[in-house]
Amino acid sequence: MAIDNNGPFDGAGSILSTVGGPSDPTPPESLGATTPESERLLEKVTEDADLAARMPYNEVKPLEYGQAAFTPHRGETRTPDTPLATASTTTEDIASSKLGDGEPDIGANPLNGPLDRVRVDDSNRELTTNQGVKVADNQDSLKIGLRGPTAMEDFIFREKITHFDHERIPERVVHARGAGAHGFFESYQDLSSITRASLFAKPGKRTPVFVRFSTVVGSRGSADTARDVRGFATKFYTDEGVFDLVGNNIPVFFIQDAMKFPDLIHSVKPEPHHEIPQASSAHDTFYDFAGLSPEIFHMLMWLESDRAIPRSYRMMQGFGVHTFRLVNAKGESRFCKFHWTPLAGTHSLVWDEAVKLAGADPDFHRRDLWEAIESGNFPEWELGLQVFTEEQAAAFKLFDVLDPTKIVPEELVPVRPVGRMVLDRNPDNFFAETEQVAFCAAHVVPGIDFTNDPLLQGRIHSYVDTQLTRLGGPNFHEIPINSPVAQVHNNQRDGFHRQAINRGRVNYEPNSLAGGCPFQAGSRGFVSYPQPIEGSKVRGKPELFAEHYGQARLFWKSQTPVEQKHIVEAFRFELTRVQTPAVRERIVAGLVNVDPKLAKAVADQLGIPVPPPLPRVNNTPIPDYPPSPSLSLLARPGRVGIRTRRVAIAVANGVDAAAVRQIHASLLKDGAQPRVVGQHLGEVAAVNGKPLDVEVTFEATPSVMYDAVVLPPGEAAAAALERDGRVLEFLRDQYRHDKPLLVLGAGRQLVAAAGLPVALPNGEPDPGIVVADPGHLNAALVAFKTAVMRHKIYARETDPPRV
Secondary structure, three states, rough: OOOOOOOOOOOHHHHOOOOOOOOOOOOOOOOOOOHHHHHHHHHHHHHHHHHOOOOOOOHHHHHHHHHHHOOOOOOOOOOOOOOOOOOOOOOOOOEOOOOOOOOOOOOOOOOOHHHHOOOOOOOOOOEEOOOOOOOOOOOOOOOOOOOOEEEOOOOHHHHHHHHOOOOOOOOOOOOOEEEEEEEEEEEOOOOOOOOOOHHHOOOOOOOEEEEEEEEOOOOOOOOOOOOOOOOEEEEEEOOOOEEEEEEEEHHHHHHOOOHHHHHHHHHHHHEOOOEEEOOOOOHHHHHHHOOHHHHHHHHHHHOHHHHOEEEEEHHHOOEOOOOOOOOOOOOOOEEEEEEEEOOOOOOOOHHHHHHHHHOOOOOOOHHHHHHHOOOOOOOOOEEEEEEHHHHHHHHHHHOOOOOOOOOOOOOOOEEEEEEEEEEEEEOOOOHHHOOOOOOOOOOOOOOOOOOOOOOHHHHHHHHHHHHHOOOOOOOHHHHHHHHOOOOOOOOOOOOOOOOOOOOOOOOOOOOOOOOOOOOOHHHOOEEEEEEEOOOOOOOOOOOHOOOOOHHHHHHHOOOHHHHHHHHHHHHHHHHHOOOHOOOOOOOHHHHHHHHHHHHHHHHHHHHOOOOOOOOOOOOOOOOOOOOHHOOOHOOOOOOOOOOOEEEEOOOOOOOOOHHHHHHHHHHHHOOOOEEEEOOOOOEEEEOOOOEEEEEEOOOOHHHHOEEEEEEEOOOHHHHHHHHOHHHHHHHHHHHHHHOOOOEEEEEHHHHOOOOOOOOOOOOOOOOHHHHHHHHHHHHHHHHHHHHHHOOOHHHEEEEEEEE
């Protein structure tokens, strides 16, 4: 049933987005589903706009000049009607034992308690120096006469500019580009039979977390959508200390030993003679290293797959990569692999889409995460464990569980769901939280222990070591985002940026002057698993580490035909960018060992003959694993429907406004993010109902920023849009990137003008192009939403593309 013509949802898409804003300053009445989160978001954005509107210009600016400048003046202020207007995020009141109660004392800087103790609010406060001295004038430096030199005594200017000069800290060597959020982990059950880790102690137990997602190779200023591994690092603030599960969205790694990590990163970073290319593995030095390090080929298969260009952080898996130990209270040990599975499903971009997003919105993944949390569509993952004994691990025989270039196939050890993680609060400040958060593979808690994985062993040192430089010294654990919720008591003292003020004169142990405190915890503390070890000192790897191709072949065989096609195209692109023919041929030679058909497909795309297979390190037959369907992205469609999917509704003068409002309301009801997109801001005249206000333009948000598009009815609107080359290119990209389209009435002529086939290459109807008369809108919406839930219509792909 159509919404009446008062437009209660007009402009809602602009509230749900952080790109652009509506033409009409009148806020919508609702964002669709009425939830506390949606009400707060609407209140915040409305009050933000109202507060800004109350200061149309700087009234005191004239007082900065001439004789008036001799008299210090008070800055202009306006008081917001609600604290939300000046909040960093609408989720600031979501509480946990790390975050606090979420209700900081507005206008104060409390220095006790959880993170609330360091949240500073400037409402109704005068400007001061870092020493608390009130600043009379923040517009001008102190001069000797209005045209004279700046006085050296201007300590206010010197403090301000000196702090600014030192605001940046070294970026991470890897994982520099990222985004983070707060949330919680909730255990499904009591796992005390296999681990004493307190976060798994009982059903329903909640542990605060902070999660940081990232790319690996690029600098802080690179784009989110580069082809790359994604970091998936989770900091659990448990009641027995911090546990950092520092993983990736890919379950294996490039190398087998930490000794090779500097070589790997040097090779994949921009080449040192000209610092090119940024955030890309498609260059000579990386593939030179790769072709001479055949253990990399399993990881290469994942890197060239769609896993390396996820649709969002919310739609990718996470893995602990290594084999860890779980230890129970009896000291019994089992091996464990960690798996995060998103409820939103595992979805990806296509390469052309990823490239164009890098230009249109390099913050695409950051923005997506922020918007989802602000709108109350909290991202959620399920944590699963693969648990097995050392005897089971020995019986696998084809691979060594200590080899980080190998997985344990789920057909051998099923993944057991043990809990869920929900991210429900955005950070207040990116630098203080997301940039300063320090993850470390050495941060484990009682019940979780290391194995002899040689890559893991090296990470235990490297992560701590890098923070000493990046965060200025050994006290980085006192930075609020890094501090545990468990009490910290030890005899460590001093160092750069020490904040703790320890009572008494004792800073050693054993002691009597402090009554022996703090005292060691004995069996209540962390106890390393007493694994018996006997052997000679040697530099090398176990025999099973020498098998490099069996699991690469397993991954290839487990992909659907369209995913295999994308892998071939990815190798084609990456190796085409390689300038040295011998380097290119060496990679193809390695692919011969993975799968001869794959190697031939890549060689054909590169215009070279298939080379002989790359010599293997031994003559042991390559294992032939059965396919593992769970390795395909398409095996995990998700459980959230069309929630958070971005849908463009294309409008121009003459559009059927009643139909647009009905479509808009229906999409909002199901949790999507529809936006009214036009050629320019302002009103568009309607043939049925009140005029519509354009929320954003085709120029500001090109096709790649949407998951689907609607072409509503209206003869004049379709005629206007088909004369706009930008609109036609918008539609071609939607089609080329396998996205759904809803085409109503005169929208057909737009499809025809863009040259979009309505049938698949095999002649069957394209399920992603829903064409209907306006009278059948309800049925068309059902079909359209079904297509949006599928994410991509891969059946329409051809190489080269038809459109």
